[in-house]
Every structure is written in C-alpha cells, then in structure tokens.
Amino acid sequence: MTGGGVSGNDMPSLPWTARQDASPVEDTPLESLLAGNGLPAGAGAELRPVADVLAALTALPAGDELTGLAAARAAFSRRVAGPAQVRQSRRWRSLGLVSRLGVRVGAAAALVVMGFGGAAAAAYAGALPTSWQQFAHRTIGAPAHGAPHDSRAVTGAAGSAAHRPGSRHRAHQALPGGLSARHASLHHTRSPFDAGPPPARPFVHLVRPPIVPGVGRWPSPWRYTFHWPARTEQLGPDASVSNAGSMRGVS
C-alpha cells in the first residue's frame, strides 16, 4: 500500500527515465558536426555514419548542379550589369551636375532660380521697393518706380493678360489713353484678310500666340486682337503713347 491509498499493484514501476528523449549520444559531438568541425576524438561509433553523410552533403558539386548558371548570368546582365552601364551614361548625360555637386547645391540653385523668378515677377508688377524697382528697371526693363500703371500694360502684365480670353476686362483697363481694348482692337488689329506678314514691331517676339484648342470658334478679329500686340501705325498719337510707354522700360 502506498501512502496515497493506492495499492502497489496499481502503481506499476515504469522503466521510463526522467528524459524521454535522452540519448546515449552526447550533445558536444553533435554540435561539432553541425558546426562543420567533423567528429571529435572520442565520439561514439554510432555517429561515424552521420559524419559521413554530412561530409557527402558538402561534397564537390555535380554537373547537374551547375546547369542554371547561364540563366542566372543572363538575369544578372539584365538587372545589374546592364543598368549599371545605362546609369553611368545617364549620370554623365544629365545627372552629373547633381551627383557631383550634391543635392544641397542643386536645391540651393533651384531656390536661387525661384527667387529670381519671383523677384522678376514682382518687378514687373511694380511691387518692389523704390531702389530695387529702379534696379530692375535698369536691368531687366521692368517699369520704373512711380510710373503709371498703364505704362506696364503693353509690356508685361496687361500684355499677357490681353492674350487670355478670360481677361478681356483687364486688357480693357490696361490700355492707355482711355482707349478701351475693345475700341482699340477695332483699330489695332489686322484684318485676317490682310495680305503679307505683319510689320516688324518691338516686343513682338516676347508675345507668343496662346495655344487655344478652340481658337477656330472665335471670331477672326478677336483672334488677332488677342494674339498680337496692338499695332501702333493705325492708332495715332494715343497708340504711340502706348508703345512709348512700353519702350520706356527698355530705354
């Protein structure tokens, strides 16, 4: 009888040990085999075939294990070697400046360009301080400080505004001498039926005809009104004042 009230026959003495998976093979030679160090001296004989299996596993490659080399090299040529050449030529062609001088210099250059662009826009809008406006007036032809707003009409703001279909009102306000854009257009514009090229005029090259997909739907006089600057030879004194105003910025 056991202490728990159970008879001895009910508690068979099992021949199990504490560790069911315990093996006569020690861990040290196993770890040596797994580390690739071979079978240590004094290891059990039962591990010798295992060592031979592992040695056979790391034997020299057979022929069928080297058959995929061509495909791998082709993939390498496409992915690594090929793009390297393309990248090199591309670097020399377009990205050389950025790669050599660095991203910071490129960003600084972009900021400078943006700053100059904004300053030029402000100069043409007459929004700069007096000294800066005079400097812009001398250097890039911006209107001088204190010049009437309509003097900028033909050269800059109104000139570009007049080329937008939706800005007729602004063009109307911008033309000098109290001459409305609509009124002026009747006199300024060439008839579409006039023959020959338009005569040479200052700042014609600064104004490009807009790309308007539906331009053909417009009446012809409007097309020419908004695509070309005003012609001065048919306007008389008022129109010459207009162009004189634009020339002031250059002279």
Place this chain on the structure above:
Amino acid sequence: MLAAAQQGSEAAFTRLWLDANPALLRYLRVIAPETAEDAAAETWVQVVRGLRRFRGDEAAWRAWLFTTARRRVIDASRRRSRRREEPLHDAPAEALPVTADAADEAMERLGTQSAIALLSQLPRLQAEVILLRVLAGLDTNAVARLLGRSPGAVRIAGHRGLRRLAEILSRAGVTL
C-alpha cells in the same frame, strides 16, 4: 567578391553563383524536392534584383540567399495550397518512412544524392536546421532568425535530427 558583383562584375557574380548554388540546390532538394530547380532559379532572380541594396558580410550574404530561397518555397507551397502536408516535427523515428531504396543506395555509395535522400526522411525542421548549419554554414542564432524559432529550439532540433539520422543509418545497416 560580393562588392565586385554589386558593382556589376559578371565574373564576380559567376564566382558567387558557383560557390553558393550547389548548396542552395541541395537545400531546396530536401525541403522542396519537386520544385527545387525552379525555386533555385527564382531565388537567383530575386537575389539579382536586390543585389545592389544588399549590405552585410559573407555570413549575412549566405543567410540572405537561403532566406530568399526559403521564402520562394513557402510562396510556391502557398500557391499549391490544395496539397496539404502533414507536419512531421514530432513524429517518432519509428514512424518515419524508411525507404529501402535510400538505405540501399546509402549502403552502396554514400554520395550527395544519398545524403539528400536520407535527410529528406527527417522532419522538416530538423532537416532544415542540419542543412542550414552544415550547407550554409550558419550558426545557431542565424538559423533561428531565418526559421523564426528560438536558438534553443534550433539547437534541440539539430541534435534530434542527427540522432534520428544515426538511428536510420543503424537500422539500415550502414556501419563504417
């Protein structure tokens, strides 16, 4: 060699491939015997794709290579998910199928194919641990990271695998 391959040297890449592909193929022939060649090819495509971004030493390179191969196998098995495999991790050695062909072949000539055939009889985890440690030359911690197991579990699985391999060989009568 690895740096040269990353710079685009085809000769260096060839050396890397010749050095690693046999071990990779043997590993794949154990864990994915039906699709080993395809998995190896896909692995190298993946490796080539990410070769420039790889950073690490030789051990890290081997771990990356075998990790990529293992993921290819897992992806392929997921695609063929209709075929469900029973896990053999805890199967006793007596329940493992011991093919007479493999044992006979091992007795006749203990070549690489015979070794692969013998290792294929082990449970997947034990076989993988043995292959990754012996073939890839990875230490216990690297194998544990690769398999997503603890280092202790990896060590035990490796030891059990070798013991089970010794039992299989003794039962097959391979004594040298």
